[in-house]
Amino acid sequence: MREGLEASRTYTISPEVYEAFLVASGDVNPLHVDDEHARRLGFPEKVMHGAILGCFISHFVGMHFPAGAVVLQSLDTQLKSPCHLHDQVRIDARVTQVAEAVGAVVMSLVLTNETRGRVAAKARVQVGLR
Amino acid sequence: MSTLDDAAIRARLTDIFRDTFDDDSIEIHEAMTAADVDEWDSLNHINLILAVERGFGVRFKTSEIGNLANVGEFLALLKGKLAAAG
Structure with missing residues (x-):
């Protein structure tokens, strides 16, 4: 592990991801489940939960980034723009x-x-190496 | 960083302590230890070292911080690194 090391991965907000997050979070705010409601608020369709991006970050850090076994110590996320179903x-x-x-x-x-x-979000992640 | 005098180093380190431990009343002193700060647990210890590294542009080794007895020794280590950086 060294400063400057870079890595990338692409995720899709698939129906499976979206529905699993609905169950896990219990957040069924109309903005997230009702296309008509979202359109009345100026969005093209229902807006995905910003925390879904946090799930992707969790997977990225824990399962993809070449750091070996890690423990998430802090996650500071700034959401920049809404995401919608099927977005990559x-x-x-x-x-x-x-x-x-x-x-x-x-x-x-x-x-x-x-x-x-x-840009959908920016984040700063601190992990402990094990 | 090397142009910082002792007072400036102490002031910056105090700010880092206050931010890390969410306590604006903290006044660091040589004899201070983790036992003197309520929020100084293992995770915040990591946060403190990371913040000091960022705040002063230095890097520590495990062997350097493993046996520090108090803030005074940490300050001495920090000043030594800043001086060595020239």
């Missing part, structure tokens, strides 16, 4: 700090909505 979101991560003394790594993440051509 690419995570681009860069290691910005490796603290060897305490076995921790900080990563800067940009989540780009490839379907909409815009």
